[in-house]
Amino acid sequence: MSEATFEAIFISEGGICLETNLRATELFGYERDELIGKPGTVVIAPESKELVRRHMLSGYEHPYEAIAQRKDGTRFYTEICGKMIKFKGRKVRVTVVHDIDTRKRAEIELLQSEKRFRCLVESSIQGVLIHRKLKPVFVNQAYADIFGYSVEEMLVMDTALSVFADHEHDRLRGYLNARLDGKAAPIHYECQGIKKDGSSIWLENRVTITEGWGEDTIQVTVFDITDRKQAEATLKQRSHELDLRVKELNCLYTISENLELIQNSGIKNYQHIVDIIPSALRYPDNACACINIEGHEWKTKNFKETAWKLKRDIVSRGERIGSLKIYFLEEKPVRDEGFFVKAERDLVNVIAQRLGKASESIQDKEALRESEEKLHYLSSSLLRAREKERKRISLGLHDEMGQDLAALKMRIKSVESRLRKDQKKLKETCESTQQHVDRIVENVRRISRG
Numbered sequence: 520m521s522e523a524t525f526e527a528i529f530i531s532e533g534g535i536c537l538e539t540n541l542r543a544t545e546l547f548g549y550e551r552d553e554l555i556g557k558p559g560t561v562v563i564a565p566e567s568k569e570l571v572r573r574h575m576l577s578g579y580e581h582p583y584e585a586i587a588q589r590k591d592g593t594r595f596y597t598e599i600c601g602k603m604i605k606f607k608g609r610k611v612r613v614t615v616v617h618d619i620d621t622r623k624r625a626e627i628e629l630l631q632s633e634k635r636f637r638c639l640v641e642s643s644i645q646g647v648l649i650h651r652k653l654k655p656v657f658v659n660q661a662y663a664d665i666f667g668y669s670v671e672e673m674l675v676m677d678t679a680l681s682v683f684a685d686h687e688h689d690r691l692r693g694y695l696n697a698r699l700d701g702k703a704a705p706i707h708y709e710c711q712g713i714k715k716d717g718s719s720i721w722l723e724n725r726v727t728i729t730e731g732w733g734e735d736t737i738q739v740t741v742f743d744i745t746d747r748k749q750a751e752a753t754l755k756q757r758s759h760e761l762d763l764r765v766k767e768l769n770c771l772y773t774i775s776e777n778l779e780l781i782q783n784s785g786i787k788n789y790q791h792i793v794d795i796i797p798s799a800l801r802y803p804d805n806a807c808a809c810i811n812i813e814g815h816e817w818k819t820k821n822f823k824e825t826a827w828k829l830k831r832d833i834v835s836r837g838e839r840i841g842s843l844k845i846y847f848l849e850e851k852p853v854r855d856e857g858f859f860v861k862a863e864r865d866l867v868n869v870i871a872q873r874l875g876k877a878s879e880s881i882q883d884k885e886a887l888r889e890s891e892e893k894l895h896y897l898s899s900s901l902l903r904a905r906e907k908e909r910k911r912i913s914l915g916l917h918d919e920m921g922q923d924l925a926a927l928k929m930r931i932k933s934v935e936s937r938l939r940k941d942q943k944k945l946k947e948t949c950e951s952t953q954q955h956v957d958r959i960v961e962n963v964r965r966i967s968r969g
Contacts, residue, residue, distance in 0.1 A: 604765055694708070709722065775873070807846050812833060
């Protein structure tokens with residue numbers, strides 16, 4: 520969420536705050552954690568809570584005014600504008616809150632003052648022009664000050680249109696002619712004026728047919744609304760920038776999900792990623808993209824190489840393994856920073872970096888998989904070798920030692936057969952020795968079987 524703004528920004532779902540910016544904490548005196556997870560109306564004065572809640576839940580997108588309340592209890596006037604968007608697959612509301620307390624209190628004071636001193640306000644505080652078929656017959660000091668002229672300079676002008684932008688003349692003449700002919704004409708409208716120094720200003724005009732100055736005399740009460748129009752333009756620009764940031768976040772989120780799937784599966788298919796990239800640019804319908812990695816290429820269906828190109832290398836472990844290319848299919852207005860604005864260049868840089876990191880991760884997983892396969896092969900070979908050695912030892916015990924013990928038993932029998940009858944002890948020793956040899960043979964067989 521952008522912090523470089525003078526407005527408080529809230530992202531909410533179902534009336535519950537999900538995210539906010541630093542300006543919101545400064546404006547309302549709350550810590551960020553005190554706002555997140557709370558109803559959006561926590562910063563609204565009691566008498567405006569129902570109005571704000573109804574607008575939040577209805578998806579109302581036009582600016583409206585409400586009374587806000589800070590943590591310390593102080594209250595102030597705000598202008599609120601909200602918009603429903605999709606963010607990370609969720610339908611949320613982005614609400615921009617602008618502090619208009621100074622202006623609003625000034626308006627309230629002006630209205631109260633107007634009721635008490637109507638004639639005085641119209642003649643001194645507000646710019647007042649009285650003209651007869653566009654020839655000025657009266658201007659007050661406030662009117663002259665708005666345009667940077669003296670009262671005398673304005674009264675000698677051939678037409679009151681001299682202080683309005685050229686492109687406004689036909690419209691203003693049309694309003695005047697309709698009014699003089701008794702037809703419907705706006706009595707409250709905005710137009711663009713030109714000051715004596717040539718600078719442009721925005722004006723709010725309120726028109727009435729006046730009496731006491733002769734036939735066909737028109738009174739115009741003029742307000743300088745340049746600051747308000749600039750604020751509206753700024754708010755519109757901020758809203759546009761916010762939409763772009765949301766598009767970028769959605770793009771990066773989708774790309775991250777697809778890269779994770781690619782890394783887990785090991786199947787290198789970047790088609791869905793290349794298809795989502797144009798959606799995050801200023802002119803998505805006028806953009807195409809191409810990803811080239813390790814000799815393989817993925818393109819959007821409308822891909823075409825043009826003169827309006829943005830290219831970034833895809834680097835893995837310090838080596839170039841491919842490129843990411845973006846093209847505009849048709850020429851768009853060139854800004855000071857080129858065909859592609861800084862935010863678009865930054866986005867493409869991030870995508871290229873993530874593609875490089877993903878390639879490294881895939882390489883690491885492939886290397887790990889190969890290492891595990893080699894380890895499995897070595898483990899199996901070791902088991903086979905150990906089993907082979909066990910068999911060799913078993914056969915050695917059974918065959919060689921078994922034969923030796925059998926031969927030893929036969930020799931003992933041979934010795935026993937040659938003994939005299941009076942050599943009983945030796946015969947007994949021979950018999951016990953044969954029995955011992957039998958036990959040894961049995962033990963050898965058991966060990967061999969094991």
